Amino acid sequence: MGVHHGSVLRILRDAGPLSRAELARRSRLSPTTLTHVTAQLLRDGVIMETETHPAGQGAIGRPAQALRIVREARVVAGVNIGAGHVELTMADLQAATKGWRSFGFDAKGTEPRALVREVARQLTELSDEIQLDRSRLLGIGLSVPGPVDAGRRIVQAAINVGWSHVPIADLLEEEAGQPVVVEHNVSAMALAESRYGIGRDVPALLFVYLRTGLGAGLVIDGTLFRPGGHGAVELGHIQMTPKGALCACGNRGCLDTFVCEAALKRAAGIKGAAPEQLMARVEGNGPAWEAIVGHLTTGLASAVNLLTPDLIVFGGHLGEAPESLFQRLRRDLPPRIMPHVRDLLDIRPSSFGPAAGVIGGATVALEHFFYGGGLH
Numbered sequence: 001m002g003v004h005h006g007s008v009l010r011i012l013r014d015a016g017p018l019s020r021a022e023l024a025r026r027s028r029l030s031p032t033t034l035t036h037v038t039a040q041l042l043r044d045g046v047i048m049e050t051e052t053h054p055a056g057q058g059a060i061g062r063p064a065q066a067l068r069i070v071r072e073a074r075v076v077a078g079v080n081i082g083a084g085h086v087e088l089t090m091a092d093l094q095a096a097t098k099g100w101r102s103f104g105f106d107a108k109g110t111e112p113r114a115l116v117r118e119v120a121r122q123l124t125e126l127s128d129e130i131q132l133d134r135s136r137l138l139g140i141g142l143s144v145p146g147p148v149d150a151g152r153r154i155v156q157a158a159i160n161v162g163w164s165h166v167p168i169a170d171l172l173e174e175e176a177g178q179p180v181v182v183e184h185n186v187s188a189m190a191l192a193e194s195r196y197g198i199g200r201d202v203p204a205l206l207f208v209y210l211r212t213g214l215g216a217g218l219v220i221d222g223t224l225f226r227p228g229g230h231g232a233v234e235l236g237h238i239q240m241t242p243k244g245a246l247c248a249c250g251n252r253g254c255l256d257t258f259v260c261e262a263a264l265k266r267a268a269g270i271k272g273a274a275p276e277q278l279m280a281r282v283e284g285n286g287p288a289w290e291a292i293v294g295h296l297t298t299g300l301a302s303a304v305n306l307l308t309p310d311l312i313v314f315g316g317h318l319g320e321a322p323e324s325l326f327q328r329l330r331r332d333l334p335p336r337i338m339p340h341v342r343d344l345l346d347i348r349p350s351s352f353g354p355a356a357g358v359i360g361g362a363t364v365a366l367e368h369f370f371y372g373g374g375l376h
């Protein structure tokens with residue numbers, strides 16, 4: 001399989017079913033190459049012949065022959081490692097999930113090797129549970145809370161779990177016996193939303209995720225923004241005031257020190273684990289709510305002026321925030337951003353809810369092992 005296979009598959013994923021003529025037009029492949037590529041994909045069972053009605057004719061008129069992806073022909077595993085919790089799922093070629101597992105771990109005291117061993121064990125159990133035909137499994141996509149190297153193998157730094165330069169893909173490959181690709185968690189979420197969620201027709205999408213800390217990921221024209229090859233948009237470390245509290249990054253007064261899970265829990269008077277709908281609990285504390293919304297608005301205004309996203313997608317605690325937060329931001333943000341961006345910008349919760357992380361992992365695996373032409 002090669003680059004042409006990946007390109008044909010991507011076109012069918014985004015616009016299929018398509019006639020061979022339309023596929024030829026969009027792929028710009030020669031008739032010979034296209035015939036060769038589609039024959040091989042048909043043989044592998046990842047695309048199939050189907051009938052479609054030409055656009056504009058509804059169900060009237062003679063159906064035409066077309067090609068479409070067989071979404072259940074292959075499967076990837078999506079894994080999301082957070083600060084003290086892991087979620088796992090299996091996903092088809094359109095990132096629809098089947099099965100779900102999660103488990104907790106000690107974020108400060110768990111060796112990466114021990115953690116991936118448990119991930120591998122849970123993946124085996126999940127495969128059995130959904131009676132997965134292992135020959136259809138392409139690989140594992142791992143979403144992690146920190147920037148990763150350009151080769152998508154190594155976590156460079158994940159402060160929340162105390163990791164520095166951990167070769168997490170190699171470790172999991174050894175334990176699970178499957179190919180693994182790794183990506184920064186919020187970047188993976190942004191990519192998932194852009195491929196399979198509410199960002200499909202959006203030129204620039206900024207995903208903002210709030211759990212332990214505040215992170216972001218950016219997709220521009222379908223491409224994940226990975227500055228320096230490692231890709232993490234450090235929205236949480238925009239400095240709000242040089243004399244603020246010390247941040248985990250070593251600087252002072254970062255946005256992350258004002259808008260993070262610990263700050264939300266303090267404002268809501270909650271000790272222990274963060275409950276669901278945490279933002280709604282904070283809203284009851286008027287002054288603290290105003291301060292948090294104010295800092296968030298300031299940080300987002302800077303991000304919008306620098307990155308000009310058409311859509312900001314909220315995940316984690318922000319994704320389940322009360323509608324009043326979205327209303328506030330839609331009102332307060334426009335006057336603070338450049339006039340030409342005001343009318344374009346929309347802010348919405350993630351279409352994947354709490355599954356954004358695992359679907360992000362699955363999306364990265366699909367990109368790498370299937371739509372990139374890496375099918376094997």
Ligand SMILES: [Zn+2]
Pocket residue numbers: 236237247248249250251254256
């Ligand atoms: Zn910081």
